Structure formats: structure tokens, C-alpha cells
Amino acid sequence: AGTEEAFQMKLTVLVPTYRRSQDLARCLAALQQQTRLADEILIVVREEDRETSQFFAANRYPSLGLRLITVTVPGQVAALNAGLDAARGDVIAITDDDAAPHPYWLERIEAHFRADDRLGGLGGRDWVYTNGQLIDASVHPGASDTVGRLQWFGRSIGNHHICTGKAREVDILKGANMSFRRTALDGLRFDSRLKGTGAQVCNDMGFSLAVKKAGWKLVYDPQVAVDHYPAQRFDEDQRNQFNAVAQVNLAHNETLVTLENLAPYQRVVFLIWSTLVGTRSIFGVVQLIRFLARERTLAIQKWLASMQGRWQGWQTWWRSRTKNQHGILVKSGNEFNNAA
Structure with a gap:
């Protein structure tokens, strides 16, 4: 009792997806290459998403132990909450369907949670690629020094995609690369009051701050990394185009x-x-x-x-x-x- 051997930490990976089967295939391929495989992988799919349903009909991925969760309500919040309700792991690692975790992603996540029992949430760097080109941190002088902060007057700072250096405590994690200890959630769910029919931006910010407000530590470690290829959204939010x-x-x-x-x-x-x-x-x-x-x-x-x-x-x-x-x-x- 109390030894590492006595406690086999189980890891769940949660991936909400919608009509991006090619991106999802890259994500699943990356999860197959993990040095520490997930104990379960939950893919949350909308009921009307025929493209993704056809993708899984042709690609079974038996080695990954996938579980498909179907939701009828549009939006990322409903998908994430359905995944949290279904997850059985001690740690729930969340990534996007257009992200590809680095091979040591889950291994490093597990190491962090084993090392600190006050750690409620962990995030890392998402190496963002736009049109095949990596966003270089060197073109943002000074920006990489501060990450995941809510300033006292309400300004939020991200920089998760360009931050370097050592692991540090933060206020906010990024949805493409964040994980949480199950016992830290204690009934917490993503905020259904948020507007939007797809991405519902700031859901990661709200959830991170709720975990921190509950007394848990949040840490950002740039070594816990994913490659991120921001893909097309099928809602009113088209990223860099005003709507x-x-x-x-x-x-x-x-x-x-x-x-x-x-x-x-x-x-x-x-x-x-x-x-x-x-x-x-x-x-x-x-x-x-x-x-x-x-x-x-x-x-x-x-x-x-x-x-x-x-x-x-x-x-x-x-x-x-x-x-x-x-x-x-x-x-x-x-x-x-x-x-x-």
C-alpha cells in the first residue's frame, strides 16, 4: 500500500471531433506511438456527423481501445462534458482532433501527476503550424516569458504555443493540450452558458480557473507537447476571418x-x-x-x-x-x- 506498484494510474484520453476525419487520423496515429499508451481513448462525435461515423466504420483501431461517445447537442462544451461523464481514468488528458501529441506526451503527464498529489491540472506547449509553417517564438520577443495568466484587472494571457523554459504554475490551460486529475474535478463540468455552436471559445479558460479556484495547482510544462494544425471550423467562428x-x-x-x-x-x-x-x-x-x-x-x-x-x-x-x-x-x- 502506498507504493507505485500498488497504484496503477489509469489514463484516459478525450478527443472531441466534428467532420475532420483526416485530422483525427493523424491524432490517432500519434496516440498509437505513445511510449506510455492510454488505458482508454474516448472519441466524442455528434450524432449527425456522418463523415466521422464512416471513418470509424472503415478504421477500427483495435489496439487503442477506442470508445465512441455520441452527443446530440452541438458545441464543444457538450462534447467535453459527455467525455468527462464517461471517462474512467484517474487522469483525463484532453486534446483536439487537429492535434498530434508528441511520443512522450502521456508518459510525462503521468510523471507529473505521480510526483505531486496537489496537481489538479497540467498543460503544455502546442506547436502551432499554419499553412505548414511553424509559428516561431522568436518573432514574439518577451511573449514566451509569461503564459496562462489572468491579470488582476481581468486581462488574460495565453502564449501556450510559444512559451519555453521550465515548468511553472499558471492560471489557464489550453484546450488542445490539457489534463486533469479526476479527484480534482469533483463534479466540475465545462460551462454550458458559453455561446457558440462549435468551438465555444474560452471554455478551457473557464474550466482551468474553476479547478484552480477549488484549491488545486495548475502547471504548464512546455515539454508536455503536441503539434497543432488548426483546421477548418464548421460554425460561425472561422478563426482569422471576421464574423x-x-x-x-x-x-x-x-x-x-x-x-x-x-x-x-x-x-x-x-x-x-x-x-x-x-x-x-x-x-x-x-x-x-x-x-x-x-x-x-x-x-x-x-x-x-x-x-x-x-x-x-x-x-x-x-x-x-x-x-x-x-x-x-x-x-x-x-x-x-x-x-x-
Whole structure:
């Protein structure tokens, strides 16, 4: 009892997928090459996704012990929650269908969780390739020094794809490469209030912060790595192409998640800062002025959609908070469920 031999840690790999069978094939090939194989691999598929169903009809992957989980609700949140409900491992490692874990990925994940029983979540670097070209950290001077942080005034910093150096504690993990100890979840699920019909951006940010708020440690280790080939999305969010609905969803989701994880005075500062300044992704007034000469009408559209999303995010947060105070809703982790 208490020896490493007495405790055989089981690892589950969770991969949500939708209509990207070629990318999924690359991901599964990488999982077959792991120096420490997964004990189970869960592939979550939407019911209407015939392309993926046909892919598995022709490719059985008997050596991987795959389990297919079917969901009827669109969006990544529903897929991830269905996977968490079905997972049987002591550690649940999550990656995207357009990612390919490095051979030592699971071995290093297991080593981290064995070494620190206060570790609730672990993330690592995703080496992002765009049009076959690796995004080079050297073109982002200083950016790789800070990773996965929520600053006191509400600005979030990612940099998971370019961060180097030693393992360190963080606030936020990235969905393409994150893993969690089952006992740290304690009923936590991804937030179903997030908007979007596909990616539902910021779901990883919200989930990471919920685990950290529960008292667990989150660590980023760039040696726990995957290759990431951002693929086509089949929803309103087309990555680098502006879409007003996607912009509103982004601003809503980030605002909601941020308000959930700040102290009262910090929320006030965040609302003022995000309205007056903002970021390159979600415009405030300063960013509108900064990009107006270059983008003209597009900058105005981005700003209007950003402000609409900020307002909607505040409304969602306030309604949830008010209803919870009146006993109408019961909060489990960061997901709200009707108790009526």
C-alpha cells in the first residue's frame, strides 16, 4: 500500500471531433506511438456527423481501445462534458482532433501527476503550424516569458504555443493540450452558458480557473507537447476571418468567465478597462482608435460586436448570480443547472 506498484494510474484520453476525419487520423496515429499508451481513448462525435461515423466504420483501431461517445447537442462544451461523464481514468488528458501529441506526451503527464498529489491540472506547449509553417517564438520577443495568466484587472494571457523554459504554475490551460486529475474535478463540468455552436471559445479558460479556484495547482510544462494544425471550423467562428456573431460570442464568453473569477473591486476595474481599452481581439475605445485608420469600417464593426458581447456577458453573469442567490439555480463547479 502506498507504493507505485500498488497504484496503477489509469489514463484516459478525450478527443472531441466534428467532420475532420483526416485530422483525427493523424491524432490517432500519434496516440498509437505513445511510449506510455492510454488505458482508454474516448472519441466524442455528434450524432449527425456522418463523415466521422464512416471513418470509424472503415478504421477500427483495435489496439487503442477506442470508445465512441455520441452527443446530440452541438458545441464543444457538450462534447467535453459527455467525455468527462464517461471517462474512467484517474487522469483525463484532453486534446483536439487537429492535434498530434508528441511520443512522450502521456508518459510525462503521468510523471507529473505521480510526483505531486496537489496537481489538479497540467498543460503544455502546442506547436502551432499554419499553412505548414511553424509559428516561431522568436518573432514574439518577451511573449514566451509569461503564459496562462489572468491579470488582476481581468486581462488574460495565453502564449501556450510559444512559451519555453521550465515548468511553472499558471492560471489557464489550453484546450488542445490539457489534463486533469479526476479527484480534482469533483463534479466540475465545462460551462454550458458559453455561446457558440462549435468551438465555444474560452471554455478551457473557464474550466482551468474553476479547478484552480477549488484549491488545486495548475502547471504548464512546455515539454508536455503536441503539434497543432488548426483546421477548418464548421460554425460561425472561422478563426482569422471576421464574423460578427463569432465576435459577439468571443466577447460574451471571455467577459462571463472573467467576471466569474475576479473579486468585486476587480470586476469594476475589468469592466472599465475592457470598455475603454480592450485588446487586439476584443476592442475597447483605445483599440478602435488604434485600428481605425488601417481597418476603417471593419474596425467599427469589431468594436460594436465587442461591446455587444461584453454587455451580453455581463448580463449572463448577473442573471446567473442573481438567480443563484435566490435559490433558483444550483451551482456545481462553473455550470448552472435548473433545480426546479
